[in-house]
Amino acid sequence: MDLIQLFIFAAIGTFTGFISGIFGIGGGSIRIPLLAMTGMTLIHAFATNMFAIPFSSSIGAYTQRKNIGWNITKPFVAGALIGIVIATLIVGFVSSQFLATVFLFSAFLTIFGLYLNRISPRVYNKIRPTWFNLFCGGFIANLIIGMRGGSGGTAFPPLLRAMHIKMHSAIATSLFAGVFSSLVALGIYFTRGDIIFFPAVIVAITGIVGSYIGSKLSMQTESKLLKLGLAVLVFVFACTVLYREFF
Numbered sequence: 001m002d003l004i005q006l007f008i009f010a011a012i013g014t015f016t017g018f019i020s021g022i023f024g025i026g027g028g029s030i031r032i033p034l035l036a037m038t039g040m041t042l043i044h045a046f047a048t049n050m051f052a053i054p055f056s057s058s059i060g061a062y063t064q065r066k067n068i069g070w071n072i073t074k075p076f077v078a079g080a081l082i083g084i085v086i087a088t089l090i091v092g093f094v095s096s097q098f099l100a101t102v103f104l105f106s107a108f109l110t111i112f113g114l115y116l117n118r119i120s121p122r123v124y125n126k127i128r129p130t131w132f133n134l135f136c137g138g139f140i141a142n143l144i145i146g147m148r149g150g151s152g153g154t155a156f157p158p159l160l161r162a163m164h165i166k167m168h169s170a171i172a173t174s175l176f177a178g179v180f181s182s183l184v185a186l187g188i189y190f191t192r193g194d195i196i197f198f199p200a201v202i203v204a205i206t207g208i209v210g211s212y213i214g215s216k217l218s219m220q221t222e223s224k225l226l227k228l229g230l231a232v233l234v235f236v237f238a239c240t241v242l243y244r245e246f247f
Helices: 003-023 028-037 042-063 070-091 096-114 121-126 131-148 156-162 167-192 197-218 223-246
Strands: none
Touching (some): 003 042, 003 167, 003 197, 003 223, 028 042, 028 131, 028 197, 028 223, 042 096, 070 156, 070 167, 096 131, 096 156, 096 223, 131 156, 131 167, 156 167, 156 223, 167 197, 167 223
């Protein structure tokens, strides 16, 4: 790996770590498209992304620990873990075009969850953070997001927001849940030999710095700006993945 490649992976790690910290996502919705642009196959980009998530999410969760909804973490994390295991196993047997399509679908779900209170107020008013809803929500979110190489972080904040969890609490709780999800998925990717370690380490280390800065900024940013920023980024980068695979 030459200095230019080293700089590129360091820049990807720092930027996506920042995005992870500020929006409470694992960063995969941004990190995977950027890694794919370097020439990585989607499966290697998925594995590299999963290697980086525990580092950036742990820093983000610790920085925002006061906002974590501890009363909702158990059922949410339990459902998420089951979902990520099934999704990560499926990833090894489907085409990259299918994975790219899932990437775009997950982007629409993210936007839908963020703005559910405006899209369908009746549905929004009926959803509550019950044990059943949290467990099923974590499971379904990770089943979908896991098939596009993520740990559920992109879907977690919108999902929790749809259950009337405040945005800053949804972000912090998402980071916390993402740590456990990513570690479980990482074990499967490692067993299959999908990880390219050198870029993965560079992205992970630089992501720590970015996540810390992003988490600090997140706590000082208005919820509506966080929602809008997350929606725009997720959609734009999902389109780049789809374009790369089909065109």
